[in-house]
Amino acid sequence: MNSPHFSTKERILGAAEELFARNGFAGASLRELTATAKVNLAAVNYHFGSKDNLVNEVFRRRLDELSAQRLHLLQAVLAKPKPTLEEILAAFIHPALLLSLDKSGGATFVRVLARAYAEHNERLRKFLSENYGHVLKEFAAAFGAQLPHLDKEELYWRIDIIAGALTYAMADFGVIKRRAAMSEKIHRERAAEHLIRFAAAGLRAE
Amino acid sequence: MNSPHFSTKERILGAAEELFARNGFAGASLRELTATAKVNLAAVNYHFGSKDNLVNEVFRRRLDELSAQRLHLLQAVLAKPKPTLEEILAAFIHPALLLSLDKSGGATFVRVLARAYAEHNERLRKFLSENYGHVLKEFAAAFGAQLPHLDKEELYWRIDIIAGALTYAMADFGVIKRRAAMSEKIHRERAAEHLIRFAAAGLRAE
DNA sequence: TTATGATTCAAACGGTCGTTTGGTTTTACC
DNA sequence: GGTAAAACCAAACGACCGTTTGAATCATAA
Numbered sequence: 107m108n109s110p111h112f113s114t115k116e117r118i119l120g121a122a123e124e125l126f127a128r129n130g131f132a133g134a135s136l137r138e139l140t141a142t143a144k145v146n147l148a149a150v151n152y153h154f155g156s157k158d159n160l161v162n163e164v165f166r167r168r169l170d171e172l173s174a175q176r177l178h179l180l181q182a183v184l185a186k187p188k189p190t191l192e193e194i195l196a197a198f199i200h201p202a203l204l205l206s207l208d209k210s211g212g213a214t215f216v217r218v219l220a221r222a223y224a225e226h227n228e229r230l231r232k233f234l235s236e237n238y239g240h241v242l243k244e245f246a247a248a249f250g251a252q253l254p255h256l257d258k259e260e261l262y263w264r265i266d267i268i269a270g271a272l273t274y275a276m277a278d279f280g281v282i283k284r285r286a287a288m289s290e291k292i293h294r295e296r297a298a299e300h301l302i303r304f305a306a307a308g309l310r311a312e
Numbered sequence: 313m314n315s316p317h318f319s320t321k322e323r324i325l326g327a328a329e330e331l332f333a334r335n336g337f338a339g340a341s342l343r344e345l346t347a348t349a350k351v352n353l354a355a356v357n358y359h360f361g362s363k364d365n366l367v368n369e370v371f372r373r374r375l376d377e378l379s380a381q382r383l384h385l386l387q388a389v390l391a392k393p394k395p396t397l398e399e400i401l402a403a404f405i406h407p408a409l410l411l412s413l414d415k416s417g418g419a420t421f422v423r424v425l426a427r428a429y430a431e432h433n434e435r436l437r438k439f440l441s442e443n444y445g446h447v448l449k450e451f452a453a454a455f456g457a458q459l460p461h462l463d464k465e466e467l468y469w470r471i472d473i474i475a476g477a478l479t480y481a482m483a484d485f486g487v488i489k490r491r492a493a494m495s496e497k498i499h500r501e502r503a504a505e506h507l508i509r510f511a512a513a514g515l516r517a518e
Numbered sequence: 519t520t521a522t523g524a525t526t527c528a529a530a531c532g533g534t535c536g537t538t539t540g541g542t543t544t545t546a547c548c
Numbered sequence: 549g550g551t552a553a554a555a556c557c558a559a560a561c562g563a564c565c566g567t568t569t570g571a572a573t574c575a576t577a578a
Contacts, residue, residue, distance in 0.1 A: 114525080130431060132338050136566060146527050151567060153525095224430035225336060274476065300517075304510060311506075320555080342536060352557050357537060359555090 115153050117143040120211060122164050127217035131161055131225065162233050165222070168205065168215045169234075173241045175201035180248060191309060194248045195302045199272055203298045206276040207291055220277035223270055242269070253309060268305045275301055321359050323349040326417060328370050333423040337367055337431065368439050371428070374411065374421045375440075379447045381407035386454060397515060400454050401508045405478055409504045412482040413497055426483035429476055448475070459515060474511045481507055 112120070121143035125134035136157055140147045154160040179197035183189045205212045222230055242265060250261055275297050318326070327349035331340035342363055346353045360366040385403035389395045411418040428436055448471060456467055481503050 128432075130336070130338065132336065135564075137564080146525095147566095148527070148568080149525085157566065221430060224427060226334075270480065271477075274480065300514070308506070341534075343534080352555095353536095354538080354557070355555085363536065 114143075114145050114149055117145060118150060118153065118160070119164055119167055122160055123211055123214050123218055126161070126164060126221060127214045130221055131227065131230075158229060161230060164215075164218065165230075165234065166237070168212065169238055172201050172205055173238050175204070176241055177244060180244060184248060189248075189252075191249070191252050191306045192302055194245065194252065195268075195305050195309075196298075198245055198268070199298050199301055199305075202272055202276055203294055207294055216273070217277045220273045223273050249309060256309075264309055268308070271305070272301060320349075320351050320355055323351060324356060324359060324366070325370055325373055328366055329417055329420050329424055332367070332370060332427060333420045336427055337433065337436075364435060367436060370421075370424065371436075371440065372443070374418065375444055378407050378411055379444050381410070382447055383450060386450060390454060395454075395458075397455070397458050397512045398508055400451065400458065401474075401511050401515075402504075404451055404474070405504050405507055405511075408478055408482055409500055413500055422479070423483045426479045429479050455515060462515075470515055474507075474514070477511070478507060 118139070121139050122134070125139050125142060128134070136150050137147060140149060143149075150157065150160055154163055176198055179200065180194065183193045183197050186193070202216070206216045207213070222234070242262075246258075246261055246265055249265065250256065250258070253261065256264075276294070324345070327345050328340070331345050331348060334340070342356050343353060346355060349355075356363065356366055360369055382404055385406065386400065389399045389403050392399070408422070412422045413419070428440070448468075452464075452467055452471055455471065456462065456464070459467065462470075482500070
């Protein structure tokens, strides 16, 4: 991740992902971060303006593609004659599954996402809401069409908990360890299947 | 929580619980904490030795009772002729449910627990493992007797994820909001029921 | 080759952190 | 009421934080 053929910005983003996952956003200092990335201390402020903005860019680098994949899959599902709740859920969950299987930092990033979910950071939540809130809105509309008896507030809360459960299931935070005989890939896919069944039941509740 | 008829130690513990839940362990400074508790800055180091040890004591104050309740219920379940997986799970989950319903800080503490789960803090994990690891061991034994086909490692991981799911379900981290017509108590009890069903299925998997 | 803008760098800035100190006040007991 | 321990307090300590500065270095195009 920090090898010399990566640009300074890329080395910083890679080191940031690694250290944010391990120590949290406040716990990762720019001094340790720039040492890991083998760049000068001032490089973060030069290239990203501030530590806060570096945090934003760490998310942007991964979430742009994640959101695009989700919306693309959702579009395909909604084009079907009779889309099911499970198919919509899969459109939401499978891109995150792929990210968690990515070998070049994606798996680390999923842990950073889990951090963000737990930290309740207002500034970060605002950034995520402004930049990726429309994705949740589109899924909420799709779910809402399947579940007309649910009021909007209830629906948003349920989607929120699904996003949280997904994040934690994909992060390495004490998740079920795979059997030795089962590949990481298959293990994660099984986890996604369980999640989809669980979430579908949760959405249909009452 | 900080009213004058509480002792200095109790006011510090109360403020710590509040600020740890809101800002995390690193994010809560002793200066803000002692101001909230209306005690001198030096009081934390005088009464608790260090900030790290204060963190430990915040956990000890609640977990001693939680662990005792869990073990007591487990004992009662195992005394039955044919204990079920669901009953063992209830012995684990119901005390946490009661804590989350507690009006004098218990609900706040559950959010602190969720923080600890996400932070992966090695020092804190060691403290929790040394002081409350035996509780997980006893439950693991009880689950293991019900699920003899599971190897020990697999079993521990599954219990770990149940503890995590429980913690997050009981914390206010984006959890499903209750319907206006439903009391907080009943809402939480429903959540616990769902959790027990989900966890039982997860444990029985394969 | 030289001029120009982008990048890197060592050093320092002001601020906040957890902790320690040494003295003052309060408490509890003979 | 005197005394010793416990508790409290203002102030300061050294360490680390994110950020800024201004000069050195690099890349590139005239």
